[in-house]
Amino acid sequence: MIYVTGQMIFIGYYVQMAPLEIVMIARDAPFELPRPLVLADHPVLDLLNTRMMVDGERCDLLDTEKAAIDWLEHVGLADAASNHPDKQGMLEQLRLLRDSVDELITARLGDRTADPHVLNEFMHTAVPQLVWHPAQPPHLERFQQPDATARLLARLAYAAAELLAEGDFSLVRHCESADCSLIFYDRTKSHKRRWCSMALCGNRHKVAEFRKRRQDQAR
Numbered sequence: 001m002i003y004v005t006g007q008m009i010f011i012g013y014y015v016q017m018a019p020l021e022i023v024m025i026a027r028d029a030p031f032e033l034p035r036p037l038v039l040a041d042h043p044v045l046d047l048l049n050t051r052m053m054v055d056g057e058r059c060d061l062l063d064t065e066k067a068a069i070d071w072l073e074h075v076g077l078a079d080a081a082s083n084h085p086d087k088q089g090m091l092e093q094l095r096l097l098r099d100s101v102d103e104l105i106t107a108r109l110g111d112r113t114a115d116p117h118v119l120n121e122f123m124h125t126a127v128p129q130l131v132w133h134p135a136q137p138p139h140l141e142r143f144q145q146p147d148a149t150a151r152l153l154a155r156l157a158y159a160a161a162e163l164l165a166e167g168d169f170s171l172v173r174h175c176e177s178a179d180c181s182l183i184f185y186d187r188t189k190s191h192k193r194r195w196c197s198m199a200l201c202g203n204r205h206k207v208a209e210f211r212k213r214r215q216d217q218a219r
Contacts, residue, residue: 037061039197042185043075044160045172047098048105049196053181062098065091077152090149097122097153101160105183108169116164122157125150177201 040046050061050071062068065087072094100118107114129144143158145151163172163185171186175196182196195201 038074040184041187049182122153126154
């Protein structure tokens, strides 16, 4: 197994990985993924990736209020979430949105129809408004709502709806590793991305191929 150490920094909707240290460790040692995990090149797919397989077991990275706020911080939405008085309610709504998006994305990938009413509920009260504060220029707030958490969830819901309606689903792919459940949007120039991350599954595949070649040569 490969254990990857390094710092992951979110900028907008892109990820920078600081220089990585690849360390060989025992096969039976636990494989710990970084939290929050932001690798999909799309915030909605990153939301789906908060529920994933780890060592053969289903794992929910949105398991606490703090974990949810940390994830929202990485996608630029934490200001509203961290100040919300009902953080448990916010966590439950975020999970509900994730469930809805998961069903719709799965249907879209399978060329099936699905009911978007739950997703639409997150957007139906969000309306564009012109906001003009004293001594500041006016700006258009697309998701103007009095409730800050509802506003941030509406932004995520809109991003999901936009992806479902306008995204190129030939570029929405699952990681090719048989042990990985992560999904991503392939924004590479060649559109040949295979792994959730070269630092994770990509390097694990390279090590496995290297071991296989060594074993074949030893025969």
